[in-house]
Amino acid sequence: MADPGGEQRAALLVAASLFPVPDGAHFSYGTAGFRAEGSTMAPAVCRAGIVAALRSVKLGGAAVGMVITASHNPVDDNGVKIVDADGGMMSRAWEPFSDALANAPTPDALLQLVLQFAKDEGITLGEGHSAQVLLARDTRPTGEYLLDVATKGINAIVGSVALDMGILTTPQLHWMVRNKNRGLKSSEVDYFTQITESFRHLLELTPDGKGSDKLMEKLIVDGANGIGGLKLEEIKAKLASLDIVVRNSGKEGEGILNERCGADFVQKEKVHPAGFGPNDVGVRCASFDGDADRLVYFRIASPSSTMIDLVDGDKILSLFVLFIREQLDIVNGKDSEDNKVLPTRFGVVQTAYANGASTEFLKNLGLEVVFTSTGVKYLHKKALEYDIGIYFEANGHGTVLFSDEFVPRLESLTSKFSSKAAGSTRHEAALRLLATSQLINQAVGDALSGMLLVEAILQHKGWSLQNWSDLYTDLPSKQLKVKVKDRTCIITTDAERKVFQPSGLQELIDREVGNYSQGRCFVRPSGTEDVVRVYAEASTVEAADSLAKSVAQLVERILG
Numbered sequence: 001m002a003d004p005g006g007e008q009r010a011a012l013l014v015a016a017s018l019f020p021v022p023d024g025a026h027f028s029y030g031t032a033g034f035r036a037e038g039s040t041m042a043p044a045v046c047r048a049g050i051v052a053a054l055r056s057v058k059l060g061g062a063a064v065g066m067v068i069t070a071s072h073n074p075v076d077d078n079g080v081k082i083v084d085a086d087g088g089m090m091s092r093a094w095e096p097f098s099d100a101l102a103n104a105p106t107p108d109a110l111l112q113l114v115l116q117f118a119k120d121e122g123i124t125l126g127e128g129h130s131a132q133v134l135l136a137r138d139t140r141p142t143g144e145y146l147l148d149v150a151t152k153g154i155n156a157i158v159g160s161v162a163l164d165m166g167i168l169t170t171p172q173l174h175w176m177v178r179n180k181n182r183g184l185k186s187s188e189v190d191y192f193t194q195i196t197e198s199f200r201h202l203l204e205l206t207p208d209g210k211g212s213d214k215l216m217e218k219l220i221v222d223g224a225n226g227i228g229g230l231k232l233e234e235i236k237a238k239l240a241s242l243d244i245v246v247r248n249s250g251k252e253g254e255g256i257l258n259e260r261c262g263a264d265f266v267q268k269e270k271v272h273p274a275g276f277g278p279n280d281v282g283v284r285c286a287s288f289d290g291d292a293d294r295l296v297y298f299r300i301a302s303p304s305s306t307m308i309d310l311v312d313g314d315k316i317l318s319l320f321v322l323f324i325r326e327q328l329d330i331v332n333g334k335d336s337e338d339n340k341v342l343p344t345r346f347g348v349v350q351t352a353y354a355n356g357a358s359t360e361f362l363k364n365l366g367l368e369v370v371f372t373s374t375g376v377k378y379l380h381k382k383a384l385e386y387d388i389g390i391y392f393e394a395n396g397h398g399t400v401l402f403s404d405e406f407v408p409r410l411e412s413l414t415s416k417f418s419s420k421a422a423g424s425t426r427h428e429a430a431l432r433l434l435a436t437s438q439l440i441n442q443a444v445g446d447a448l449s450g451m452l453l454v455e456a457i458l459q460h461k462g463w464s465l466q467n468w469s470d471l472y473t474d475l476p477s478k479q480l481k482v483k484v485k486d487r488t489c490i491i492t493t494d495a496e497r498k499v500f501q502p503s504g505l506q507e508l509i510d511r512e513v514g515n516y517s518q519g520r521c522f523v524r525p526s527g528t529e530d531v532v533r534v535y536a537e538a539s540t541v542e543a544a545d546s547l548a549k550s551v552a553q554l555v556e557r558i559l560g
C-alpha cells in the first residue's frame with residue numbers, strides 16, 4: 001500500500017496511544033453512534049474523529065460533522081455521532097470500519113486498520129488533500145473534554161481541520177453541515193433566521209378566519225434540561241405570535257438533564273415531566289429530548305393525576321400528512337391524475353413502533369406507508385426516495401423531506417402562479433408548501449423546527465390540541481426491556497416485526513398474540529442499550545401490559 005509518510009503514521013500512533021481501549025471495553029456504532037458512560041468514551045470519540053476526517057478526505061474535502069451527545073440518555077452518559085456530508089447520518093457502509101477502529105487494541109493495530117481501509121477506499125493519505133470536520137456538543141459535563149478528544153482524533157489525519165461550532169442541538173449541526181456543502185448560509189444565526197422567517201411566512205398564509213385567539217394561548221415547552229430549551233429561549237422573542245413558556249430550560253439550577261423530563265420520558269412513561277403540575281391542566285405542552293431532535297406534545301388531563309394525553313411522533317406525522325396533502329390537493333385543483341400541475345410522489349415511512357391506529361389512519365387516507373428498521377438512518381434513507389417523503393418514529397424523531405428534484409418544480413410553479421394567479425388559493429397553497437420545505441429541517445428530525453411547523457398547522461386549521469388528538473385513538477401499548485446474556489442472538493426480519501432467530505421464538509410470540517384482541521407484539525435487540533426491547537399493543541391497557549409481560553418472559557426463558 002502507498003506509504004502515507006512518516007508524519008501521518010506518527011500522528012495516528014500518537015492519537016491511538018493517548019486514549020487506549022481498556023481491557024474488556026467494547027464499542028459498537030449502534031442505532032445512533034457510539035454511546036456509553038461519558039468518562040469511558042474517550043477512545044471511541046478520538047477514533048470517531050479519525051473516521052470523520054477520513055470521511056471528509058474521501059468526499060473531496062466536503063464538510064463532515066461530529067456531535068458529542070447521548071441524546072435522551074442520563075446525564076453521565078455521552079456519545080458521538082458522525083454526520084455525513086449531505087447532513088444525514090454517516091453512510092452505514094462505514095460502520096464496520098468505525099467499529100473496528102474504535103476497538104483496535106494497540107496503536108499499531110489502529111495504524112494498520114487505517115492504512116488498509118484507506119487503500120480499500122482509494123483514500124490518499126499524507127499530503128495534498130484537505131478535510132474539515134464541524135464539531136458540536138450538547139450540555140453534558142463531559143462534553144467539553146470529549147470535544148477536545150475528538151479534535152485530537154481529527155488532527156491525527158494530516159491536512160484535516162476541526163471547526164468547533166459550539167454547544168448546539170444535534171439537528172442544528174446536521175443542518176450546518178448540509179448547508180455548508182451546498183454553498184448556503186450555514187451559521188447558527190442563519191439557522192435561526194431561516195426557521196423564524198419561514199414560520200412567520202407560514203402564519204401569514206393562514207386562511208382568513210382561522211387562527212382563533214384560543215390558539216394564541218400559551219404553549220409550555222419542556223426542554224429536558226438540555227440544549228433545546230436554551231436555544232428556544234434565545235429565539236422566543238422572534239416568535240412573538242406564540243406565548244411560549246420554557247420549563248426545564250437547561251439554565252443553571254433548573255434540574256438534571258433528561259431526569260424525569262424530556263420527550264423520551266414523557267413518551268415512554270406517559271406522565272407529565274418534572275416541573276409541570278395541576279396548574280397546567282388543559283394547556284398545550286411540548287417536550288424535547290436532551291439534544292432536541294425529538295418532539296412530542298401532551299396535555300395534563302386532570303389536576304389529580306400525573307397522567308397525560310400524549311400526542312406522539314405518529315400523530316405529528318399524521319398532522320403533517322394532512323396539511324401537506326391538503327396543500328397538494330389545492331395546488332393540483334381538479335386536474336386529472338395525469339394532468340396535474342404538480343405531480344408528487346408522497347410517501348410515509350414508519351417503524352414497527354408506530355401505533356397500529358396511526359398506520360390504519362394513514363392507510364385509510366389512501367397513502368403509501370412503508371416500514372423500515374428502527375433508527376433514523378433507515379427511515380431517512382427511505383423517505384429520500386419520494387418527492388415528499390415524511391418519516392417519524394413514535395418517540396418523536398422525524399421530518400419531512402422535499403427532494404432536490406421537487407423543490408425547483410415547486411419554485412417554478414410558485415413563480416408561475418405569482419405572475420398569472422397571484423393571491424389565488426392555489427398560489428397560496430404552493431407558497432405554504434415552499435415555506436414548509438424551508439421551515440422543516442431537511443437534514444434530520446428537529447424538535448425546534450418541528451414544533452414551529454406543528455404550531456403553524458394548528459393555526460392554519462384553527463385546531464386545538466384536542467382536535468388534533470382526536471384524529472384517531474391510539475391503541476394501548478406497552479414497552480419493556482429484557483436483560484439477556486447476548487442480545488445479538490436475536491435476529492429479526494420484515495422491518496424488525498418478526499424474529500428470524502432463535503428459531504421457534506416467533507411461533508411462540510404468535511401464539512401469545514393470538515390470545516389478545518387487536519394484539520400485536522415484536523421483540524428486537526436495542527441498538528443503543530444492552531437490552532432486548534419488547535413492544536406490545538392490544539385493545540386495552542391491561543391486555544397490552546399482559547401481552548408485553550408474557551412475551552418478555554418468553555424472551556427471558558429462551559435467551560436467559
Ligand SMILES: CC(=O)N[C@H]1[C@@H](OP(=O)(O)O)O[C@H](CO)[C@@H](O)[C@@H]1O
Nearest residue numbers: 031032375376393395526527528529
Ligand atoms: C424504541 C425506541 O424508542 N428506540 C430508539 C432507540 O433505539 P434502540 O435501537 O431501540 O435502542 O434510540 C434511537 C436513537 O435515539 C432511536 O432512533 C430509536 O427510536
Ligand SMILES: [Mg+2]
Nearest residue numbers: 071289291293
Ligand atoms: Mg435525541
